Amino acid sequence: MSNQPYEGSYDGPYGPYDGPYEGYDPRQHQQQHQQPYAHQQQPQQQQQAQAWPGQQAYDDAAQRQQYTQQWQGQTWETQTQTPVSAADTTYLPQQQYGTAGQPLPRETPAYDPSAHGAHSAHGAHAAPTAPSTPQAPAEGSGYGPATTTGNARITDAQRARLEGRSPIIEPGMQPAALTAVLGALLSVSATIGEYALVVPLVILQAVTAAGWFRLNGMWPARQGIALAFAGALTADVALLAAGRENAPAAILGTLGVWVLLTLVLQLRSHADPDERMYGLMATVTSAALAIVATGHLAATPDAVTVGAAAVAVAILARALPLPTAASVVVALLAAAGAGVAVGGVTDLGTQGAFLGLGAGVCALIGHRVASYDYPSRFVHMTAGVALPLAAAAPAVYLLGRALG
Numbered sequence: 001m002s003n004q005p006y007e008g009s010y011d012g013p014y015g016p017y018d019g020p021y022e023g024y025d026p027r028q029h030q031q032q033h034q035q036p037y038a039h040q041q042q043p044q045q046q047q048q049a050q051a052w053p054g055q056q057a058y059d060d061a062a063q064r065q066q067y068t069q070q071w072q073g074q075t076w077e078t079q080t081q082t083p084v085s086a087a088d089t090t091y092l093p094q095q096q097y098g099t100a101g102q103p104l105p106r107e108t109p110a111y112d113p114s115a116h117g118a119h120s121a122h123g124a125h126a127a128p129t130a131p132s133t134p135q136a137p138a139e140g141s142g143y144g145p146a147t148t149t150g151n152a153r154i155t156d157a158q159r160a161r162l163e164g165r166s167p168i169i170e171p172g173m174q175p176a177a178l179t180a181v182l183g184a185l186l187s188v189s190a191t192i193g194e195y196a197l198v199v200p201l202v203i204l205q206a207v208t209a210a211g212w213f214r215l216n217g218m219w220p221a222r223q224g225i226a227l228a229f230a231g232a233l234t235a236d237v238a239l240l241a242a243g244r245e246n247a248p249a250a251i252l253g254t255l256g257v258w259v260l261l262t263l264v265l266q267l268r269s270h271a272d273p274d275e276r277m278y279g280l281m282a283t284v285t286s287a288a289l290a291i292v293a294t295g296h297l298a299a300t301p302d303a304v305t306v307g308a309a310a311v312a313v314a315i316l317a318r319a320l321p322l323p324t325a326a327s328v329v330v331a332l333l334a335a336a337g338a339g340v341a342v343g344g345v346t347d348l349g350t351q352g353a354f355l356g357l358g359a360g361v362c363a364l365i366g367h368r369v370a371s372y373d374y375p376s377r378f379v380h381m382t383a384g385v386a387l388p389l390a391a392a393a394p395a396v397y398l399l400g401r402a403l404g
Contacts, residue, residue: 161374170371171384176319178385183312186296186389187342190304194297197304198236201297205232205290208390211383212286215375216278224283227265231258232290239297247298247397251291258287295393302346303355303400306339310356311363311392313338318367328364335360351403358395366391 161167185200209228213221231254238250266280296304314335318327336357343352366387370379 167373168368168371169375169380171319171367171375171380173319175380175384176315178381179315179388180312182385183308183315183389186308187305187312190296190301190308194240194301197297198240201236201293202233204296204386204389205229205236205293207382207386208232208293209286209290211370211379211386212289213282215370215373215379215383216282218279218282221279221282223265224279224286227258227262227283228287228290231255231287232294234258235291235294236297239294244298244300247295251294251298255288255291258291259284262287289387289390293390293393295397296389299393299397299400300404302343302348303396303404305346306342306348306352306355307359307392307396307400308389309342310335310338310359311389314360314363315367315388318364331364332357332360335363348403355396355399355403358399359392362392362395363388 182200182204186197186204189196189200206229209225209232212228213219213224218224234257235251235254238254239247242250262280262283266276266283269276269279271279296308299307314331317334318331320327320330322330336353339348339352339354339356339359340350341352343349343355346352348355366389367384369391370384370387375383
């Protein structure tokens with residue numbers, strides 16, 4: 001078939017026709033339909049031509065795009081793009097490229113397979129590029145260099161270990177304040193009665209059992225903590241049932257039973273021998289400290305009142321920012337002074353100074369133990385709070401019986 005006009009005559013039902021028969025021209029057909037609106041579009045085209053000279057060329061390109069056959073198929077582009085129709089391009093913002101004084105946009109190089117192959121062939125001879133390094137942060141920004149794994153937060157104990165400093169880190173003032181509060185509760189509740197004394201004593205025993213395991217780096221040790229705390233409760237119940245006269249039998253008997261129970265449980269464990277031995281020692285020591293704290297319940301009320309007050313004052317004095325030797329001397333003097341002051345209210349009188357001094361010495365030993373081997377903050381808030389009072393229980397019981 002040819003696009004040339006047909007020359008000849010045609011004899012149809014409407015009469016003969018002589019003349020050239022031209023094919024269908026869509027542009028001519030559209031121009032005939034657009035003639036009634038030509039007079040409306042001329043003022044707008046004149047305004048656009050005056051406003052921007054390159055608009056006419058843009059409109060011609062869009063008009064030619066309407067009659068261009070569009071093909072949609074798979075291409076070699078690596079990014080997915082939304083197909084844009086010719087009708088949508090008329091609503092795009094007018095670009096100022098091509099006008100006087102405006103630079104053209106930077107062209108993106110097309111994908112060239114031959115160039116890619118040449119680059120791969122000569123890639124072995126190319127010089128290696130230096131790896132990109134993160135830029136150093138500006139001074140005073142408060143942020144470290146950029147990393148792919150993040151900067152792990154280290155504790156004060158870990159920092160001291162890395163720097164090679166002393167393994168002794170004292171608890172500080174906040175644990176000392178908690179120790180003083182718990183000691184004051186013991187001192188006041190002892191004047192009320194033995195059943196009132198049980199409440200702060202149970203709190204002391206629970207914190208002691210948990211703090212010793214944490215001090216040894218064993219956490220969470222739920223079974224060991226529960227076993228030690230159960231031994232302390234058993235000693236309390238046995239003491240309340242047997243009376244203060246039979247306090248040594250109740251405390252030592254409970255301690256012996258719990259050591260045997262701990263041995264049986266560790267023998268049934270499937271852990272390594274070294275780990276079982278370490279767990280056995282930690283559990284026995286934790287149970288012993290929690291059970292020995294029952295000595296506050298076994299001592300006389302006056303001895304508990306003086307001894308607990310002396311421990312509270314001694315630990316507060318030990319937490320003062322003084323040199324170690326001076327701090328120890330001040331703490332012992334404060335304990336003796338608290339014993340004299342509180343002893344004057346009770347029947348002990350001035351003999352309370354000896355009781356306060358003895359309780360203060362034991363409390364400082366417990367305080368020192370809680371400060372050893374790079375303890376964490378959690379160790380300070382558990383062992384650092386409970387060990388001074390738990391360690392002072394035997395002295396309170398023995399000196400109270402001797403002085404009473």
